[in-house]
Amino acid sequence: MNLFMQTAIALATENVRSGAGGPFGAVVVKDGAIIATAANAVTATNDPTAHAEILAVRKACQALNHYQLDGCEIYTSCEPCPMCLGAIYWARPTVVYYANTRAEAAEAGFDDSFIYEQVPLAPHQRELRMIHLPHDEALDSFLKWRASQSRISY
Secondary structure, eight states, X not given: OOHHHHHHHHHHHHHHHHTSSOXXXXXXXXXXXXXXXXXXXXXXXXXXXXXHHHHHHHHHHHHHTSSSOTTEEEEEEEOOOHXXXXXXXXXXXXXXXXXXXXXXXHHTXXXXXXXXXXXXXXXXXXXXXXXXXXXXXXXXXXXXXXXOSSOOOO
């Protein structure tokens, strides 16, 4: 097994053994070197976004002093959930390697199928009530962004 995947799995296993959080670990690699690691910290921090992949992406971006992970690889102990997948797409790494599948995660009690089913629905069709409140000032912020000479596109 790949050393980087072994590290991600070891982080997940140690997280469970120590009681620190869920069975998830992630590693970000650039040019053959680990630049960031993280384990799930949802319950330890009372933060539902503190998934291993999210935390590893944050640490890697800080280490690179950049908001994208160009040329990086992510190794994660499990197929990323919808939230993590979105963050990973925004970070733009070259590749993601994962060990456990979403089906195996569901069997362990981490079933994200409901979210996968909800995402493609129109907002008014989702189980979570979503109400559009259009406002000119909100649209104006987009117009100002498009006209800004100092904007950094991402």
